[in-house]
Amino acid sequence: MAGIAIHPVITPSAKTASPRSSLLPPRVADMKDLELLSGSVEAPFNSIRKLFDHLRASPKVADALNASYPTRGVFKNAALKNGISDQKLTIDISPYRLACISAELQASLSPHGFGDVIKFFSELTANHVDSMLSKLGASVGIDLLPLHRSRNVNFRLCDYTPTTAAPGSKNGCGAHRDYGTFSIIFQDGIEGLEMEREPGSWVPVSAHSVVLLCGWCAYILSGGQLEAARHRVRRRPGVRRLSAVLFVAPDLDVVLKPLNAQDGNAARFSSQVMDGNIDVRWFKECMGKRWRWREGNAQLEDGEDITQDEDIERLILGKV
Numbered sequence: 001m002a003g004i005a006i007h008p009v010i011t012p013s014a015k016t017a018s019p020r021s022s023l024l025p026p027r028v029a030d031m032k033d034l035e036l037l038s039g040s041v042e043a044p045f046n047s048i049r050k051l052f053d054h055l056r057a058s059p060k061v062a063d064a065l066n067a068s069y070p071t072r073g074v075f076k077n078a079a080l081k082n083g084i085s086d087q088k089l090t091i092d093i094s095p096y097r098l099a100c101i102s103a104e105l106q107a108s109l110s111p112h113g114f115g116d117v118i119k120f121f122s123e124l125t126a127n128h129v130d131s132m133l134s135k136l137g138a139s140v141g142i143d144l145l146p147l148h149r150s151r152n153v154n155f156r157l158c159d160y161t162p163t164t165a166a167p168g169s170k171n172g173c174g175a176h177r178d179y180g181t182f183s184i185i186f187q188d189g190i191e192g193l194e195m196e197r198e199p200g201s202w203v204p205v206s207a208h209s210v211v212l213l214c215g216w217c218a219y220i221l222s223g224g225q226l227e228a229a230r231h232r233v234r235r236r237p238g239v240r241r242l243s244a245v246l247f248v249a250p251d252l253d254v255v256l257k258p259l260n261a262q263d264g265n266a267a268r269f270s271s272q273v274m275d276g277n278i279d280v281r282w283f284k285e286c287m288g289k290r291w292r293w294r295e296g297n298a299q300l301e302d303g304e305d306i307t308q309d310e311d312i313e314r315l316i317l318g319k320v
């Protein structure tokens with residue numbers, strides 16, 4: 001593995017941060033000194049490719065897998081029919097979802113890559129999450145560990161296969177910020193991941209790096225010191241790209257409020273946040289609706305409205 005790119009996680013100083021009119025300060029400093037993973041962690045991309053190929057070739061198995069977790073499904077392939085949504089397939093697993101999949105189905109999937117995938121994410125979670133949380137927290141003077149006791153993690157595999165409903169589309173994954181504390185993105189060496197350095201300016205990320213980026217929960221808990229990085233994935237027609245992402249979020253009952261409210265950084269947040277009205281459970285649900293819509297995995301119900309990026313910013317930051 002070629003090294004870990006720690007992508008914009010820290011604002012230089014919350015006091016020099018720009019005012020609310022531009023959501024996040026454009027200047028960021030990479031945390032080069034933060035050793036988060038040993039160089040030996042590699043995602044099992046051969047197994048990941050095998051698993052996607054197996055599920056596409058065996059619709060009955062894919063149906064059985066999705067029936068294990070009917071609320072949202074596990075293997076999401078809306079992009080095979082929907083050319084407007086993100087043009088990718090995903091497999092979304094969490095410890096809870098895994099427990100819903102019968103031992104029999106797990107055993108039958110195991111030789112098709114599933115076994116290696118679960119081993120990889122389980123070991124990554126068990127061996128690295130706590131130390132990353134403690135280093136990330138220490139870098140901005142907060143203790144994140146007590147807020148992450150229940151292992152609210154998700155494992156996601158992405159297949160940016162060229163054979164979707166819109167093979168020429170460059171939209172692999174639309175611009176977004178992750179909702180949780182941090183995400184670690186493993187890539188298979190094919191480029192496509194981009195970070196927004198300042199509004200509208202996208203910078204490609206090295207295809208050989210493992211990327212750590214923070215999400216909204218880290219932004220709020222750190223009083224704005226840990227930046228929620230906006231990112232997206234662009235496709236190259238005809239080129240397949242695979243990625244594996246571990247999402248780490250606080251426990252569902254954690255109230256999303258700056259941990260060090262007295263240091264003045266809190267001034268940028270809305271009264272909703274400062275009054276303690278937003279917890280992780282609610283925020284995850286609210287963000288989840290938007291992803292499923294972008295990813296083509298959910299239709300809107302009558303009268304339902306999808307909150308835009310700006311609305312999330314307003315909710316967290318107050319009036320813009």
Ligand SMILES: O=C(O)CCC(=O)C(=O)O
Nearest residue numbers: 158173185193233243245
């Ligand atoms: O595939 C990638 O490199 C990133 C995917 C991503 O950002 C996500 O699923 O939230």
Ligand SMILES: [Fe+2]
Nearest residue numbers: 176177178231
């Ligand atoms: Fe993301």
